[in-house]
């Protein structure tokens with residue numbers, strides 16, 4: 320499995336790609352071309368072109384959740400790929416508003432169906448033999464409660480971002496987890512990935528960790544991650560410098576930026 324960061328908040332010196340506070344990863348596995356999240360704008364498409372990656376024959380797009388830093392660039396890939404299957408949770412395309420601002424997908428479910436085959440699932444879905452979309456993440460840790468960000472409809476129903484999910488890849492050395500924002504809790508996601516695969520060895524994690532403040536949750540998360548002894552930790556997208564510094568005191572973490580490649 321090869322993963323290339325098409326868009327991230329961070330860019331590397333001397334690598335002249337576009338950065339934006341969003342997520343999009345290009346994955347190749349078993350001859351299948353897969354996209355994980357679609358960024359905020361068309362930056363991921365422009366970066367892919369600069370990297371020599373042809374996105375026109377991507378067959379599957381997995382969407383972690385509905386926020387527009389993961390779905391904003393959706394119209395561009397739908398325009399380019401005519402045989403795309405989108406795999407995500409049934410709640411991904413619901414309306415999402417925060418302080419009067421639309422923070423959800425630019426296309427709703429009906430619109431998406433006009434362009435692509437839409438596979439909505441709360442259950443895990445095999446993307447390739449070893450790559451799995453996890454579906455709805457159960458809450459198993461005591462310290463990771465669900466975030467509420469904005470509302471989901473005109474009745475002002477609080478949005479607990481229930482759809483927030485991730486992918487995991489089975490390797491000989493353990494599981495490698497790919498997250499969007501980890502609104503469901505990074506430890507809840509890891510625990511569920513272990514359960515789904517039946518493998519308790521975590522070889523790596525890349526993606527948003529959703530950790531910002533130096534609080535109880537961060538302390539408990541760090542304690543958990545330290546115990547897991549994960550050799551390849553790539554926290555990015557939604558993690559503060561403070562949180563990274565705290566993590567870096569007790570474990571090795573790696574930098575992520577646009578253009579970076581992970582080859583497993």
Ligand SMILES: [Zn+2]
Pocket residue numbers: 384386500502
């Ligand atoms: Zn989000």
Ligand SMILES: [Zn+2]
Pocket residue numbers: 341342386388389499500527556557
């Ligand atoms: Zn995000």
